[in-house]
Amino acid sequence: MGKAWNQTRVAEILGIEYPIIQGPLGGFSSQRLAAAVSNFGGLGSFGAHGLERGAISDIIAEIRSLTVKPFAMNLWVSMEDDGARTSDAAAFQRAASHLAPYISEVGGSQPSHSPYKPIRFEAQARILLDAKVPAFSFIYGIPPAEILEEAKRQGMVTLGTATTVDEATALEQAGVDIVVASGFEAGGHRGSFQQSSEDSLTGTISLVPQTVDAVSIPVVAAGGIADARGIIAALALGAEGVQMGTVFLATEDSGAHPLHREAILTGKARPTALTRGFTGRLARGIKNNLLDVMNQPGTEILPYPLQRALMRNLAIPAQKAGRADLLALWAGQSASLAHEIDVNELLKSLVTGVAARYKNCAGEGFK
Ligand SMILES: Cc1cc2nc3c(=O)[nH]c(=O)nc-3n(C[C@H](O)[C@H](O)[C@H](O)COP(=O)(O)O)c2cc1C
Structure with a gap:
């Protein structure tokens, strides 16, 4: 008998039953969602990059009150x-002028x-280290060696995201435990750090097997995986786990606004597109009116994170006005495969679906 599909190094290192990671969802993360996924036997994640230290501590405490699992x-x-510190009021006015008519329209x-006011990664990481969180994942780079060493001493598992094979190799060389290979189908930001995001647009089916060949640490596949078929495909490519974002974003426990969840669940998520317009960094969302406006040639985009802050001035009134066409509707290319709003039902369908198909491979996995 071969190993069960879920007995991978990723599950073993993280101490979880199923190598299914609910991807961090930045500002749409929720403590309840992360805890529900962990309680089921997967790995829940919380994206804390936009938060100050105090808020991060509170969130860790709340997740711990909801689950004892990793x-x-x-x-x-x-x-x-570059340019965030020197960007001035004139640039702000030019960028804001593109939004002004829409902000007026929604009152x-x-x-x-x-x-x-910059938020520093090192200060945020300090909170995670002091709290000895079970797993520490990151994108857009490799933490300084002293942070990775301290995480290792504390017994924390580190997961770094790669959008190219070279980034995966660099993460392995830095001593990271698990690499998340994120293909360009993925929703939201992917976190390229060696070349520009535009030059790092490899799809999951190409990126995962090349990454598996290049590194000896376990690889988690991310981007476009939305059901049991996607998990089977990722395992067949040599991944030892998956990270899924968009399907979890659509569940009722996520921090996404109902208009955003509805846009994914009603199949209106087809097609998606890439834009720098929502935050200043390249990311994928549903192609709606706002995304088209932001991608128009000549639209001035502020450097990250200034553009992100600017866009909130439209997001809040647009939500109140019920205008999904004026919201940043983050989603990946497989968004239209998301149907389930209950996170436990979603996870059940994933694990039973994979187990049923995996049996047909003579119990020997895909070797
Ligand atoms: C709304 C949204 C926010 C995200 N924020 C983060 C983040 O802060 N950090 C991170 O590592 N990945 C982030 N991701 C990526 C997901 O964790 C995951 O890797 C990705 O969604 C997988 O692709 P999929 O959307 O096709 O499932 C985000 C994705 C979405 C859709």
């Missing part, structure tokens, strides 16, 4: 792009320029 906290190693107040 969970991941996620940060962005690089927290600002919002026009934003005014305020000084940029």
Whole structure:
């Protein structure tokens, strides 16, 4: 008899039953969702990159009150792009002018320029280290060696995201435990850090087997995986786990606004597209009116994270006005495969679906 599909190094290292990771969802993460996935036997994650230290501590405490199982906290190693510190009020006004008519349309107040207050990765990471969170995942780079060493000493599992084979190799060389190979189908930001995001657009079916061949640490596949078929495909490519974001975003426990969840669940998520317009960094969302406006040539986009802050001035009144066409509707290319709103039902369908198909491979996996 071969191993059961879920007995992979990823499951073993993380101490979880199923190598299914609920991907961090940045500002749409929720403590309840992360805990529910961990309680089921997967790995729930919380994306904390936008939060100050106090808020991160509170969230870790709350997740711990909801589950005794392992969970991941996620940060962005690089927290600002070139030009963020020197961008001035004039640039702000030019970028804001593209949004002004839409903000007026939904009854919002026009934003005014305020000084940029950076959030530092190192300060956020300190909270994760002090709290000894079970797993620490990150994108947009490799943490400094002293942070990775301390995480290792504390027994924390580290997961780094790669969007190219070279990034995966660099993560392995830095001593990271698990590499998440994120293909360009993925929703939201993927976290390229060696080349520009535009030059790192490899799809999951190409990226995963090449990454598996290049590194000896276990590989988790991310991007476009939305059901049991996708998990089987990832395992067949040599991945030892999957990270899924969009399907979890659609569940009722996620932090996404109902309009956003509805856009995914009603199949309106086809097609998706890439834009820098929502945050200043390239990311994937549903192609709606706002995404088209932001991608128009000549639209001035502020460097990350200034553009992200600017866009909130439209997001809040647009939500109140029920205008999904003016929201950043993050989603991956497989969004239209998301149907389930109950996270436990989703996880059940994934594990039973994989187990049923895997048996047909003579119990020997895909070897
Ligand atoms: C709304 C949204 C926010 C995300 N935020 C983060 C994040 O903060 N950190 C991170 O590592 N990945 C983030 N991701 C990526 C997911 O964790 C996951 O890798 C990706 O969604 C997988 O592709 P899929 O959307 O096709 O399932 C985000 C994805 C979405 C859709």
